[in-house]
Amino acid sequence: MGSLCGGDGSVRPEKWCAVTGARGFMARHLVAALLRSGEWLVRFTDLAPVVMLGPGDDEALLADALRDGRAVYASVDVRNLDQLIEAFEGVDVVFHTAAADHTKNNLQLHYEVNVEGTKNVVEACMTCKVKRLIHTSSTGVVFDGDHGLLDVNESLPYPEKFPDAYAQTKAEAEKLVMKANGINGLLTCCIRPGSIFGHGDMIMPFLDQCGKTHFILGDGKNFDDFVYVENVVHGHICADKTLSTMDGAKTSGGKAYFITNMEPMNMWDFLYMLHEELGYKRLFKIRIPLLVLKPICYLVEWSYKILQQYGVCQHQLLTPTKIKYITHNRTFNCNRAAKELGYTPIVTIKDGLKLAAKSYIRWKNNIEEKIMIVT
Template sequence: MGSLRDGKTNSSSGRRWCAVTGGRGFMARHLVAALLRSGEWLVRVTDLAPDVVLGLGDTEDVLDDALRDGRAVYASADVCNLDQLIQAFEGVEVVFHTAAADPSKNDQQLHYKVNVEGTKNVVDACMICKVKRLIHTSSIAVVFDGVNGLLDANESLPYPDKFPDAYGQTKAEAEKIVMKANGISGLLTCCIRPGSIFGPGDIVILPTLDQCGKTHFVFGDGKNCDDFVYVENVVHGHICAEKTLSTMEGAKTSGGKAYFITNTEPMNMWDFLYLLQEELGYKRLFKIRIPLIVIQAVSYLVEWGYKVLHHYGMCQPQVLTPARIKYLTVHRTFSCNKAAEELGYKPIVTLMDGMKLAVKSYIRLRNHADLSYKHI
């Protein structure tokens, strides 16, 4: 693997350097691949691991080739370590900040350290290294209070007074830090709020549905809608934001702002999951509807059990909580009109095409699960 010093010599090609924090994450892998495919960027991939790990998939092949020919370098860097970030951002024109704590772990201390303090370090490192543009991966969770559903919500919606979990609260704080930094020390910033992301490489939605087999669970009345977004559309939203900030007019319009990014195809959440199970090959699914009052009671018991175990140092509270049950049973749809008007964003992959691509990739990876990963 090339060093950071080796990576700087490739700028003679006329291409510029960008960095992607949390670069081995689900969406970030697709972002790195898209940046490399564009031919416009040399990419510095940063993450916690001491070495980059490549698995199966088109995004991995693209990065593998780029690492070998110097169009990409890997930099082990912790967002909680300012010195490491400064080294990783040296000579970089644009930073895409995707690193965040695992949302399934409702650990306030962990989320504050990574999402808030880590983002503050990213901003500081950008200013020290004279980075020109910072695109921050935020979340639709920053406007969700865990109680009220959202229908066609737009960016005028304020942050809630109370959040259902540590993830949403700290992502909102991080977003404020990024937006406030816009225009300081020559840094331009923009935040992207993706809907519920799915696609090749997802380790949550498809594996869970696969485990359910022919059983299709529905919580509550099953009438709530969601705004799922194919991962390549999220990547496209980030790239649109970067290109917008690179122009004088775009910087004035979009600098320091946040944008919702979805597939612009909101649909019933349970129907979406049902269609994915059918794509996985499970036909004639047996539906089990669990009343909301029942699943909420179970979630309170499970949460209590996690707290007891956590008290004795046996595990951290996570997974099935009352807040997450509410998250799965209320409307959550968002308007992308602002992103379309100001960033020029338009989904490049439809929801149905995205489902087919995601399932095809998942089945291929599942069939090769016995293959070992390559270490670079």
């Protein structure tokens, strides 16, 4: 691997990679891992005109990299092909993580960002002679919302219908990426992460708001495949390293891979454990049967649509569609990723829970200290 000398006399890599949607949850961890590896200069993109850094070790790492030129930020909308071409110039590999907000079930928005945006990413990669494209997909691309999934592998076809716009358009995007493999020298691979958790997710703030109350929806017997965020990052890097070899390119080019912690467990037990790691002991459990919950959710959804028209609320916490995700079995077999990508989780569920809770608590305390100083 070639290298360049930095202004401080240090040796730095000369290879560039790009990360789209880089200020998203998983992508922040991916950017940090790429910088820590010492193998890459990182061009990271997102919608904001300038990058705003928050507290945390990864943000400090990124700030240092921006100062010494190991990282460069570019404001890019994946719906704008020209912006993508400019961002990908001179790049060897693109990690495409940008996607529309999955909490907003807006088919037009999801199609523009997830499908048309991915089409632009593929075209920009080909225009700029990018060697490899690693696309962040979703396990949702094989879920129909009505039938549970237990230990399914990548041979499972796409369903005839999808539970929401996000899953539908992510499936379409995945098809585009896999079809592009081998065209104009571009090698592609899709990563389908399980339910991601870690610092920066949406799970911990919600559990924190619940306090000592632990809600269980449905019969409480469904299993899920959770995956610590650093394992998802590891899966992406494994995919890139695999495609960079001749044999790996033949084996994995144009394929999709499930990436989980390989520790499927009862969903509500997982949330209970995370709740306890946040410091809430002796939790009070409340079980809500689906027969009671579904009518309430339809009413809430109807009210939300009215309020949204007036700009009163931006996000809906629970919908009938979300209930389908959290009350069905959803577990996925990672044998193909292990065999072909060399993927094995680097952080266990137990350790991931401790790390996630510890990071969240530290972040929360930092925010509270800043508020106290301001007031």
